[in-house]
Amino acid sequence: MENVAQTILSQYANSPTIVQLIQNMDGYIDPSADIDAFYNLIWNVDSAVGMGLDIWGKIVGLENGRKLTIPTTEINFGFAEAGTASAEPFDQGVFYSGTPGTQTYVLQDAPFKTLILAKAMANITDCSIPSINQLLQNLFAGRGRCYVNDLGNMQMRYTFEFALEPWEVAVVQQSGVLPRPTGVLASMAQIPVPNVFGFAEAGASAAPFDQGVFY
Template sequence: MLNVSETILAQFANSPSLRTIIEGFNQAIDPRELTDAWYDSVWNPQTAVGWGLDVWGRIVGVSRVLQVANIGFFGFSEGAPDSLTFGEGVFYNGSGASSNFSLTDDAFRRLIFAKAAANIWNGSITGLNAILMLLFGDKGQCYVSDNQDMTLTYVFEFSPTGVDRSIIGSGVLPRPCGVSVNYIFIPAIDYDTDFGPDIQ
């Protein structure tokens, strides 16, 4: 503490032994560094890391672990009916059996801020565009198009990575009640293969 002497009762204020013990203890456990570290690592979402970001994720309702869409592999229909052919699939590279992907701190921080923005979103197209730029502004152009028929189109003018596709499909992008949402990717990607039939 800064003024530890003010915390000592008046009847013990002149005891040299007690003051030596208290001042030595204060120097040994000075909480200022711990308080600063706590603020930077947990309390401030702009600088939080690891466990601190996990806490913020629980607060806004998102998880660090996302399901990454599996890319179809090259094969023949006799062996695997859902395999892809020349020019469509890639050779199996020995990737793990799980499609779970744990986001890095920076990617998870972007997801947390986007979800927090969606939680307080004002329902405007401008607000949706701000959320998109927060998430994907460094990847390329992305924006929302109001089709004037109770539908919205999210337009992404870049090729999203597997993590980007998972963030898009995680439900963090808000949509107004009663409005149907479509996604357009330029260059085009196979929506059903990359996102699966559940994403609408």
């Protein structure tokens, strides 16, 4: 009633008809529900969906929006010397065409939100190792250890001790949103602990003979 009264001129404040009309109109066109919906669906990145996330993509500077190019997992024809992970035998592998195949996907809301948050944090980071480590831990919370290695000679590596989804690999390797200092070459490694071979000194982070694979 107090807010409604502020919209009525003093000479009409004692008119029950006018006051009732104004009160009814205030109830009919109360914008609070729309304001709450705008905040939750568009402005709050944690709860935004659909068009709200598209807007956030533009705000943080994702030029391609939801589109993300992911390398194909197709394995080409080859011989035993190439190893089983990079070549397939007759009737299974296809001939290499000269250029690696790619597939362009339109990200759904959940992975797109991850991409938005990665770009947002990259926009304000100072590119120090502690800052990048914090960025990775925020993005992949609860997934396992992930961190940056300084390899020397102007090189660094994003290391993940768990398996990434294909779209997550594309975010790390091809989206360009993860930060790196100017002039530093960045690479990525997935080490799915504890399924890699190691010795007892590694404790629970490595598997024994005939169980773990070489990294």
